[in-house]
Amino acid sequence: MVKPTVPISFDSFNFSVEEIEGYLGGIPDDPAFQKPLSPKTYTMKDGEQLVIRSAEKSEAPAILKSLKPLIDGKYDKDFYHLVGVRTYAEVLAWQQNRLKDAYVIVATKKDGELVGLVDHRFWDRNVAVSLHTLVLKRAERVGVLLYVSKMEHAFDVVGVNEWWATFESPFGFRLGFRFNHVTKAWPEMQHELGGARIFYINRQQWEQYVKPFAKERNWLGSRPVDKGTLAKAKPLKPTSSIEIEF
Numbered sequence: 001m002v003k004p005t006v007p008i009s010f011d012s013f014n015f016s017v018e019e020i021e022g023y024l025g026g027i028p029d030d031p032a033f034q035k036p037l038s039p040k041t042y043t044m045k046d047g048e049q050l051v052i053r054s055a056e057k058s059e060a061p062a063i064l065k066s067l068k069p070l071i072d073g074k075y076d077k078d079f080y081h082l083v084g085v086r087t088y089a090e091v092l093a094w095q096q097n098r099l100k101d102a103y104v105i106v107a108t109k110k111d112g113e114l115v116g117l118v119d120h121r122f123w124d125r126n127v128a129v130s131l132h133t134l135v136l137k138r139a140e141r142v143g144v145l146l147y148v149s150k151m152e153h154a155f156d157v158v159g160v161n162e163w164w165a166t167f168e169s170p171f172g173f174r175l176g177f178r179f180n181h182v183t184k185a186w187p188e189m190q191h192e193l194g195g196a197r198i199f200y201i202n203r204q205q206w207e208q209y210v211k212p213f214a215k216e217r218n219w220l221g222s223r224p225v226d227k228g229t230l231a232k233a234k235p236l237k238p239t240s241s242i243e244i245e246f
């Protein structure tokens with residue numbers, strides 16, 4: 001305790017939790033970073049069509065319910081346990097305004113059941129930070145489609161100049177390798193997910209190589225999505241079965 005050098009009229013002040021919240025959350029999220037990604041569809045091997053769209057904070061409980069089983073040592077394979085825990089924490093923090101300027105994209109079955117998700121956030125108007133990519137149904141390239149969708153949101157919809165990723169698993173690394181990500185100097189620059197290398201691409205690489213490469217392979221998905229299909233894919237439903245073993 002430090003006594004002020006001059007008399008102060010009152011011994012204490014009361015602060016409301018609403019005033020404190022302004023400090024905890026920083027300034028409100030920038031609407032420029034919430035510009036919507038237009039929904040798209042992607043057809044899996046058996047002909048089933050998935051909808052890829054942005055998620056609302058009100059849908060966080062369905063995502064959390066889907067990820068919760070992964071918070072268990074029995075999923076310590078291919079880094080599902082770790083990425084499941086971290087993605088769970090990010091989605092909860094997003095819902096409770098403890099993750100700044102984040103954007104969540106989901107892939108769902110036609111009835112809205114969650115198949116995979118990605119999240120990223122905006123450092124500022126120049127840099128988008130990739131957080132996680134996680135699929136609950138494998139060997140369908142749903143992870144590829146979702147990862148491309150978040151780069152598309154950052155570069156084409158919001159208009160950043162750089163995309164900063166890092167990878168916690170070999171399958172994650174493969175996404176970055178596939179899309180020509182190179183590293184920033186380390187340890188001078190470290191990714192916010194835990195201090196490892198930043199793997200990045202800039203706008204020129206996105207426009208001249210990564211996006212055309214994805215387009216050639218039909219990894220951008222199909223647009224538009226008709227209103228009926230989109231309406232049926234909402235609200236988001238929790239995943240009924242985790243299909244991640246090859």
Ligand SMILES: CC(C)(COP(=O)(O)OP(=O)(O)OC[C@H]1O[C@@H](n2cnc3c(N)ncnc32)[C@H](O)[C@@H]1OP(=O)(O)O)[C@@H](O)C(=O)NCCC(=O)NCCS
Nearest residue numbers: 083133134135138139140141142143144167168169171172
């Ligand atoms: C990373 C991730 C999102 C990638 O999702 P995805 O692109 O849909 O890919 P899958 O995990 O289904 O892996 C498919 C790959 O497995 C390999 N594979 C599949 N079947 C195989 C087989 N029978 N034999 C050998 N390899 C096989 C192939 O390399 C295949 O890639 P391809 O689609 O180009 O052929 C997903 O693996 C995931 O959610 N992992 C856990 C979380 C994680 O690690 N996230 C990244 C954090 S940085």
